[in-house]
Amino acid sequence: MGVGRRMKKQGPPPPLDEATISMIKKRKAAEADAKAEGGKKRRKAEVEPAQGNKKLKTKVNGAAVNGKEKKLNGASVPAKVSKAEKKKKTVQKPIVPEPESEDEDDDGWGSGSAPDLDDLMADEFGDLDGVSDGSENSMLEKDDDDEDDNVEKFDEGSVFDSDEEDHPREKMFSDDDESDAEEKLTAANIEGLSRKLDEQRELEEEEARQEMQDSAMQTNIAGERPDIFGDVDSAAKAGVAPSMQLLRTRITDTLRVLGDMKSLGQPDKSRADYMQLLLDDFCTYYGYNSHLAEKLMSLFTPMEAFAFFEANEAPRPVVIRTNTLRTNRRTLAQALINRGVVLEPVGKWSKVGLQVFESAVPLGATPEYLAGHYILQAASSFLPVMALAPQPGERILDMASAPGGKTTYISALMRNTGVVLANDASKPRAKGLIGNIHRLGCQNVIVCNYDAREAFPKILGGFDRILLDAPCTGTGVISKDPSVKTNKTERDFLAIPHMQKQLLLAAIDSTDHHSKTGGYIVYSTCSVTVEENEQVVQYVLRKRPNVKLVDTGLGSFGSEGFISYMGKKFDEKMRLTRRYFPHRENVDGFFVCKLKKTGPSPAGKTDNAVANGAATNGSKADSTNAGESEEEVIDKTPITDEDGLLGEEDNFGPFNEDEDAELIARGERNRLRRKGLNPKAVLGKQTKKADKRDDQAPSASAKEDGSAEEAKSTVKNSKKSKKEKEKNKTDSQPTQSNSEPSTSSPGSKKAKKGKKGPK
């Protein structure tokens, strides 16, 4: 697909750049001071600039942790502060009171899925005025002229000053009515700004170079090869743990050596020795377990790994998403500015995101928040929904949706039309989801509470688009949840991708490849590991030749997915997937992939269940032989007649009640086994009860209707009892530890009845 018109015009969206922001604010503060001297009065939003600035200066944000006290083994040691970092600390940084939003429990896990199910993902939103026709890669192409213009104006507005008079932010948010002159002026400002930024960046780079040299002079006794291993040995001999300062120096020295092994490396040490030392030092300095640190290091060059670990020590910018079902961004921004919130548009790539720098009020308790005008959401969480590009009137499944950041964004983009089925395996989290849906006024959402691997497409399928924002290890959101550094084990990196594969296969099989507007699946995680991203996608590409990778439509923001990793080769088209990193784009680490379903899932495939992480590809007979460890794929793509038309009465094609019953029963037996229960023991009781009912029912009807009727009724009631049995089974579905599928949810009833599907 080609690059969109907006894309051509504006280029790729820039990363959220703290340096830019600091720079803008510094410059504006200077201008405002000059104005103040001129005797002008300041507006309320800038009432306490001195105090505000002081606060900003003392807060550490951005990527650097240097200069902060770092804790290690209970000891608190100040880290070394570089010149460049010192300089960074003196510039303004965004600060906001801790959001009280329910959307901020972010670790990539769902309660239904894995260990730590209680600490979960943060909310996520985005706006999608740019959402397009639903065709691949069309999001950026679809905007009409007005939209393009509006976006430009928002961007222009990003050069603003909270201290300025004359409501400068009105200009910034003036969507439709800015003059050309203003545009030119702002363009000129931007030019000047970017020149200054370049200068500043050069200065910082120079300082960083200088720091490396200073460090080299300190540690390089002979003026050539630093004796890094000598430090390690002497610390070990003395029996003391290295100080944080020493560790940091050693890390920079090791990086320097790795950058020029030939002239700086010790002759008796190999590159592997230095890499091992670096890994150990990263683990100690940043507090990771070695398995995870090694995994993360393998994604980058040593220098970039350092930047990644550093970025995980600082919070990402606070972002809110305007709920366009209730308001528009300009109105919201003005309302919040009036409450003392300092903010600006999040970037060119979104028309609903606002980055908040400072707030005099808790963002999770403003009247606007309570009225559902916005939701707190990480910027990167906008992206999967933008890639999904939901269209009004469609049927969309959000497979793992709680607490609903993306669901509510989807709903808003659909302008409350069509249907969004929002599922989550965790009942407590589903409650939060319902809260958000109500607060934000989403009227096209149905909530259900199933293990998606079991429910889709068995209960319902044929969706136009499906979002699978999968439960994951959360390695992209370590700054939000540092416990990931130590609590994710080797086992997690096998078990979680295993579940992700199952979920993605279920998503594919639940998509309608005939959909006139869609037929798309978006897979996303807030993890950066290859096991949870490219490897999962590669797996499903192999298992489902009826899907292909397509462009996400997210432009060049972020980086391409890997096409090879540690000797493994992936599909060339894996480049179409997008990766986002905290140290590159200053957003949470994220992965977004878009698939297009091109045909029904191949008949005879029986491998929806992924056997112990290994690919399984048995026939139906194999599946039977293998007991019930594998489950049959049911592709609920509407079945068309010879003319390609859908039957009027049953859009999902013929259904076999008995077959369905057997499938559901099999799923239930598997579920019980996974819980360590004996299906025979548990289900036996239910069967006996149901049999009793069977025995009683026919005789009662026989009394009334006579023997002919009795025979009829026996058949009818045995069918009924079968259904009851299934209902009982569903009622007792425990699935995962803290997941209690609710049969009272709209989805469950609908699902049983709705075999014909809403289409």
Ligand SMILES: C[S@@+](CC[C@H](N)C(=O)[O-])C[C@H]1O[C@@H](n2cnc3c(N)ncnc32)[C@H](O)[C@@H]1O
């Ligand atoms: C990354 S979070 C989803 C965040 C959500 N999309 C949002 O934007 O607010 C992953 C979710 O998957 C849910 N989950 C875990 N296992 C699941 C399963 N087997 N079926 C459905 N949902 C599951 C978790 O309860 C969790 O809420």
